Amino acid sequence: AQSVTQLDSQVPVFEEAPVELRCNYSSSVSVYLFWYVQYPNQGLQLLLKYLSGSTLVKGINGFEAEFNKSQTSFHLRKPSVHISDTAEYFCAVTRTGTASKLTFGTGTRLQVTL
């Protein structure tokens, strides 16, 4: 089985500052990795994903993530955040060969202030 650990439950940051949200996964087989975002009072939407190939993946709204197989990590980064990035961010994993059965982490709440 796969599992995901998001070490930070909350990350406060000032607007225009850089941010990194950490995600580590555990799996005995190859995996696909994802980041989802949940804005207040909404469902989740896909931010970016790693399936194969380049370990640096770019997503919507200026976010990017880097897959590090040796450290089993998939950290999310943005060089300069905006107030509108305030949301909850979920890392998710599924084993290769399955398309949609995702296991989610517990989430990191990103709070951007002026």
Added chain:
Amino acid sequence: EAQVTQNPRYLITVTGKKLTVTCSQNMNHEYMSWYRQDPGLGLRQIYYSMNVEVTDKGDVPEGYKVSRKEKRNFPLILESPSPNQTSLYFCASGLNLAGGPSTGELFFGEGSRLTVL
């Protein structure tokens, strides 16, 4: 417009009174799933369905039932709700083609907030 529709969005009920949360998608997706979201626990999968008439337990199936008689609908049934089922519930759907461009892309409903007294 492509969407996943859940009803009701908000519900307050009492212990033991059977209820059904409906979920419908208009994207012809094979895969559908129910999650519950609780503070500090993230999203936990309740049940999922790979296609019509194919359902399977997720990580927290106790106290819930599902059915998949049609491709577009995936209702969640609480036969005898209890207070520990008070939660925010999400239905999601996606394609079932591993490795393709749609891999892992789930479309979520807006959520159903259930309170069991």
